[in-house]
Structure formats: structure tokens, C-alpha cells
Amino acid sequence: MVAVKKLKVGLTYDLRDDYLKEGYSPEEIAEFDFPGTIDALEKAILAKGYQTDRIGNIKSLVRRLAAGDRWDLVFNIAEGMHGFGREAQVPAILDAYNIPYTFSDPLGQSLGLHKSMAKHIVRALGIPTPDFAVVESAKDLSHLNLPYPVFAKPIAEGTGKGITSLSKITSRRELDEVCRNILQNFKQPVLVETYLPGREFTVGILGSGKDARALGVLEILLNPSAEKNAYSYENKERCESLVQYILVNDKEAKLAMDTALRAWRALNLKDAGRVDLRSDAAGIPNFMEVNPLAGLNPSHSDLPILCTQLGISYNELISSIIESALKRVNN
Numbered sequence: 001m002v003a004v005k006k007l008k009v010g011l012t013y014d015l016r017d018d019y020l021k022e023g024y025s026p027e028e029i030a031e032f033d034f035p036g037t038i039d040a041l042e043k044a045i046l047a048k049g050y051q052t053d054r055i056g057n058i059k060s061l062v063r064r065l066a067a068g069d070r071w072d073l074v075f076n077i078a079e080g081m082h083g084f085g086r087e088a089q090v091p092a093i094l095d096a097y098n099i100p101y102t103f104s105d106p107l108g109q110s111l112g113l114h115k116s117m118a119k120h121i122v123r124a125l126g127i128p129t130p131d132f133a134v135v136e137s138a139k140d141l142s143h144l145n146l147p148y149p150v151f152a153k154p155i156a157e158g159t160g161k162g163i164t165s166l167s168k169i170t171s172r173r174e175l176d177e178v179c180r181n182i183l184q185n186f187k188q189p190v191l192v193e194t195y196l197p198g199r200e201f202t203v204g205i206l207g208s209g210k211d212a213r214a215l216g217v218l219e220i221l222l223n224p225s226a227e228k229n230a231y232s233y234e235n236k237e238r239c240e241s242l243v244q245y246i247l248v249n250d251k252e253a254k255l256a257m258d259t260a261l262r263a264w265r266a267l268n269l270k271d272a273g274r275v276d277l278r279s280d281a282a283g284i285p286n287f288m289e290v291n292p293l294a295g296l297n298p299s300h301s302d303l304p305i306l307c308t309q310l311g312i313s314y315n316e317l318i319s320s321i322i323e324s325a326l327k328r329v330n331n
Contacts (some may be wrong), residue, residue, distance in 0.1 A: 007050045009322070010071035012078040012090050012101075013038055014057050018082045019081070027233060030159040037297045045075065058089050065097055070306045073325060074101040075318075077296060084108050084156050084188075087293050095230035100329040101323055104270040111267050111293040114155045115191050122263045122287050129287040130280070132193035136177050144175070147197040151230070152178045154186045158291060160233035163184055168195055168229040196286055198279025200231060201253065203260035204294075204306045207324050208270040214257035216310050218302065219315040239300065247309040256285035263287045271324040272317070274303050 014032040042052045053071060055061050057078055074094055080086025087104035095106065104112065111118050119129050134155065135145050149170045154162040164181050169175045175192070182190045184205045204215035220231050226242035227234045237240045260275035267290060275295040277285040294299030298314045 008053060008074045009050045010053045010074040011038065011042060011045075011056045011074045012055050012057070012061055012074055014078050014080070016240050018057065027161055029031070029231060030237065031157075031295075032162055033077065033295075034297065037077075037295075040298045040314060041075065041077070041296060041318060044315045045322070047315050048319050048322065050322075054209055058093070058232070061090060061093060065093070067222045070097070071099060071303050073322070073329070074182070075322070076101045076103055078157075079292060079293065083086070084114050100325065101176055102124050102271050102325040103273070104268075108267060108269045108292050112269065112273075112290045115153075115155050115289050116189075118193075118267060119193075119261075119287070123268055125266050127259060127262050127266065127287050128280075128284055130190060130194040130196055132276075135183070135190040135192055138176075138180055141172075141176055141179060143189045144192060146192060147192055150175065150192050151195045152182065152190050152192045154182050155191045157188075159188065159295075160231060160236040163230050163232045165228040165230065167232070167234065196278040196280045197253065198281065198283060198285075201248075201256040201277045201279075201285060202302050202306070203257050203275045203277065204272075204303050205260060205264045205269070205275060206272050206320055208328055209265065209268070211327070212264055212269075214261045214262060215312070217253040217256050218306050218309070219253070220244075222247060245302070245305050245309070249305070252279060252283050252285065253294055259285050259287060263290060264268065267292075270328065271322045272303065 016029050016032040016034060019029040027093045046050050055064055076090050080088045080089045087109040091101055091109060115136050120133055123129050125298055133146060133148055135141060150169055150170055153167055166178055168179055179190045200219050200220040205212055205215055206215055221244040223242050252302040256277045259277060263275055269292045271291040275290045276288045278288050279285045295301040298304050302316055
């Protein structure tokens with residue numbers, strides 16, 4: 001009998017501990033993973049009958065490639081550390097070596113990270129998104145002409161970084177203070193957008209292009225003890241005690257699913273991810289941002305939480321992501 005070659009799957013990722021040892025703060029590395037996430041991911045891939053090889057972060061990937069190592073597929077969850085293209089760095093390197101990988105390509109990852117670029121595209125295609133402006137320096141504040149309240153956040157961060165209860169702004173004085181703080185602490189522009197008073201949703205997406213589908217919708221509800229006004233960094237880090245994730249399927253939630261899928265396809269994103277939306281005063285869900293590299297901690301990340309509530313196991317989620325990537329490779 002001829003032995004069937006097992007698919008060799010490399011794992012690229014950033015571990016929080018590695019960067020804490022280099023002196024970065026907990027908030028700076030908030031998007032990075034704990035060892036338990038990598039353990040769970042590897043276990044799910046092994047359960048599918050594949051081989052695994054832990055590569056690690058981009059520097060380790062470069063060393064391994066230079067040494068001649070190759071993989072049939074790389075399961076990439078590396079977020080990167082610096083620049084608007086940080087989530088695109090590993091995919092770009094793998095493209096250079098013609099090695100297939102999970103999730104979106106460099107263009108999709110860069111668009112997903114840069115919130116205003118993503119909003120420009122979805123707005124141009126008629127997808128609802130709140131009015132917005134970009135503050136690149138303190139001088140821009142004098143030209144900002146959005147009605148209060150507004151919401152301000154770093155233009156290219158995730159995991160609620162730079163978002164606090166103060167992010168909802170009701171005066172010019174507050175706007176000036178919050179924007180200057182973000183400009184100084186995050187060294188990047190500020191996205192300021194009209195604050196939407198309605199319900200907050202996150203929609204899970206699986207697949208690419210015409211094969212993409214919305215899995216379901218979680219409504220994000222803050223507990224009384226949570227930080228006010230926002231699904232903030234603090235609330236996300238302590239979501240088990242501060243946040244309720246409610247599976248919803250009413251008319252407004254279904255509209256959120258449709259809007260999320262339109263945005264996903266408009267940005268040409270791949271395999272799996274998450275779209276965040278908030279409804280306006282009329283109950284119309286608006287695109288807020290997209291995460292084409294959604295967290296995959298089995299119990300702490302929004303996408304696996306959604307899947308669990310839908311009856312989709314963690315192993316099924318990971319298997320579906322790999323199948324989606326392989327389908328793209330083989331087409």
C-alpha cells in the first residue's frame with residue numbers, strides 16, 4: 001500500500017510573552033496570542049489528520065525560509081508589530097515563496113487594519129457606515145465638522161486598543177484631549193466618526209468571494225460593571241465578566257448579516273473573519289470595521305464564541321477555514 005502524504009501545515013503567530021520580554025506593554029501586544037490558543041489550534045489541525053510545524057513570528061518565519069524549510073499550507077494568525085501593513089507582512093513573504101496560507105492576502109489585511117480605507121470602499125459601494133473624518137495632526141481638529149456626539153479611536157488598531165469610556169465625545173474640549181492623546185500614544189491618525197446610538201453587533205463570516213456566508217450574529221451587551229460607552233480594550237480583556245454575547249436572529253440582526261457579507265465581499269476578504277456593526281437611530285446596522293484576522297482563542301475570542309453558540313465546534317471552525325484556503329489554492 002502506498003502511504004498517503006499528510007499535508008504539512010505550518011503555524012505562524014505572535015505570542016504575548018515574547019514581546020513582553022522585549023519591553024512592550026500589555027496594551028501594545030493585546031492582539032497577540034497566549035500559548036493556550038496555539039495549543040488549541042494545533043490540536044484542531046492534528047485532529048484533521050495533518051502534520052503541524054510551529055513556526056512562530058515573522059522573524060522566525062524568515063529564518064526558517066532562509067534555511068530551506070517549506071510547508072504545504074501555513075495557518076497564519078500573526079498580527080505583526082509595526083506599520084499599517086503589519087498584518088500583511090507574513091502573507092506577503094509567503095506570497096514571495098509561493099506558499100499558500102489561510103486568511104486574506106496582503107491587500108485585504110492592510111485594508112482591514114486601516115479603518116478609514118475600509119470605510120471609503122464600503123461607503124463608495126453604498127454600504128451604510130457612519131460619517132467620518134481622519135485627524136492626522138492636532139491642526140486637523142479645527143477643520144473637523146461632525147455633529148456631536150462623535151467617537152474617536154486609533155485608525156489601525158484592534159482588540160479595543162486606544163478605546164475607553166472617553167472615546168464617546170460630546171464637546172470640542174473632549175475631542176481635542178482624546179485625539180491628542182491617541183496621536184501621542186499610538187503615533188498614528190485618529191478616526192473620528194458620528195456616534196451611533198443603536199445596538200452593537202458582530203457577525204462571523206466563513207468563506208471567500210461567492211462562497212462566503214454569514215454564520216450568525218452576536219449582540220454585544222455591556223454589564224453594569226463594564227467600562228461605559230464602548231466595547232473597549234478593558235471590556236474585551238475582561239469580557240468573561242464584563243460583556244454578554246447574545247445570539248440574535250431578529251430582523252435587525254438579519255440586516256446586519258446582509259450588510260456584513262456585502263462588506264466582506266467588497267473588500268475581497270478570505271476564509272473567515274468578523275465584521276463589527278452598530279445601528280443608527282433608525283435601527284439600520286452600519287459597518288464599523290472588519291477583522292480579517294479574527295482572534296481564535298476557543299473561549300475568549302468573538303468568532304469562536306459565536307460558533308459555540310451556533311453549535312459549531314472549535315475543530316469544525318478550524319477545519320472549515322483550512323478547507324476554504326485549500327479550495328482557493330486548488331482553483
